[in-house]
Amino acid sequence: MERIMVDVVKSEQDYALHLDGRVAVTPGGRALRSPSLRLMELLVRDACESAPDRLAAQSLLETQLDEAEPAPAVLRQALLQALTLDPLVARKFPGQTAAASAGVWLEDDVPPMFLQYGGLVEAFAKAVAYLLEHGLAEYPAVQQDFVHFSNALAAVLEGMSPAWLAALARLQARHAVGLVLPLLLVTDSLSPSEYAALAVSQGTCTAAAAMQRYQILRQDAWTVREFLHTAPVLQRPSLRALIARGESYHLEFKSTLRCNLHTGKHDAAITHAALKSLAGFLNSGGGVLLLGVRDDGSIQGIEADGFPNLDRFGLHFWQTVEAGLGGGVCPFVETHFESLDGGTVCMVSCMESPRPVFLHAKSGEDEFYIRVGGSSRRLGVRDALEYISLHFKKD
Missing domain, CATH: 1.10.3580 (ATP12-like fold)
Incomplete structure (x- = not known):
């Protein structure tokens, strides 16, 4: 049997599958590329286990x-x-x-x-x-x-x-x-x-x-x-079209990440609310959180959070996610910044996590959230255990 060298090569924006040193292509002639390293690694493992009937x-x-x-x-x-x-x-x-x-x-x-x-x-x-x-x-x-x-x-x-x-x-x-x-x-x-x-x-x-x-x-x-x-989390429709859909099971708006617009000060409750949404998405099929968008769909802009630039905002966001949800969720979360109507929106896309995700609250408790309608709901211990046993069971 002829042996083929399979490899994944990183470029500036994504990863490509290489066969014998050349970029692999689809039947339509497109390069087999993806921004997801995990997906390309799956293709490599899959190629090693290929069978004609699967x-x-x-x-x-x-x-x-x-x-x-x-x-x-x-x-x-x-x-x-x-x-x-x-x-x-x-x-x-x-x-x-x-x-x-x-x-x-x-x-x-x-x-x-x-x-x-x-x-x-x-x-x-x-x-x-x-x-x-x-x-x-x-x-x-x-x-x-x-x-x-x-x-x-x-x-x-x-x-x-x-x-x-x-x-x-x-x-x-x-x-x-x-x-x-x-x-x-x-x-x-x-x-x-x-x-x-x-x-x-x-x-x-x-x-x-x-x-x-x-x-x-x-x-x-x-x-x-x-x-x-x-696979990469979600396609990115135009931000305006996404907002026009309104909040739903897979989409939620938050005006800010940390600023209480009523007091003008940093508020841990505001950050906790954003993390609740992310935990709910991760436990319930994935979704998108738009930071910088008001409940009515108008643009607040993450500038209200008071960071000097997007890099500092991004650094704080990921530190917040790791502290509240654990570093293990990071492969299932992506961020993307887009300007609209004079403000910047941070689009946070979540895949469904293969493992239960808990939110570590300031009180020291671990909280479990799922999506119910257009919001995230905390489950009590009994309900959480039942949900986890059914939703994350291994086949």
Whole structure:
């Protein structure tokens, strides 16, 4: 077998995958690059374990670079077309889509792992809950009308990063399971094993074939999870467009990082509020905190915090994050500065952390926060333990 030298090389702005000393390229001719070193290291590890029947992390990045970044609207439209062929959706909206309803098992010896409590009905309920939680649908229309459900999913896709769109596209194309199950996987509403079991349960095949398909789908789902946990956090839409969306499950505004605008003085409570938001995002699927934006969407500007320049602001921000949330969260947080309407906004993007994140309060307590609607809510000890056991469980 021919041996290939695989390496990651750093440039001024990002990292590139090199094969035998040359930059690796996508099928579309784009260099395999990313600002995320963790993602490029994943590609190297993945290349060492490549197998012909498994989804490779490199193919996900290739789809992101060749399709999701240059033509996101085209990819979103293709994903919505897959929704019309989704057997799970056909089961819920009979006669309103082009798909046939999900199949049933032909054998009696169904492997126990495919017997999900609630099954496909529960999966659809998870999708509806996600849409309602993010304010993208109205009840009960989302459960009764396919057009309303489809429009709500279109709004979800509109706000997704290229990495998420690429993951959905590869899952849909490779597994032919429509859109809902891949969406539940990438939003962490289903674990890899749950995704694989539900996807297999939509088919009509022998138990042996089902087991083989389950193993492949489960491994693919884990690859997608790793890809999304290491990919750059979020795409950066224009700041004005982002603010226009308003505060939500994945977006929050804070006027300042440390200055109490009523007193004009530094206030630990203001800083604590910002850290609460970051902890909530890290524990609940990620999100963006805009520092320097008032609740009404107007620009305050981080200049109000009184730092002489952006470097000093950035240094203080990262010291604050490390002191309050721990240095282990830093790989999952990115900052970006942008000027708008005479003020500077600090865009703080958070990926979901693979481990629970606690906020170390001034009182000495460790506090646990999750996102609920458009804010971060502290959980008591019992609720936090339950959330952690369910949300961060290992497959």
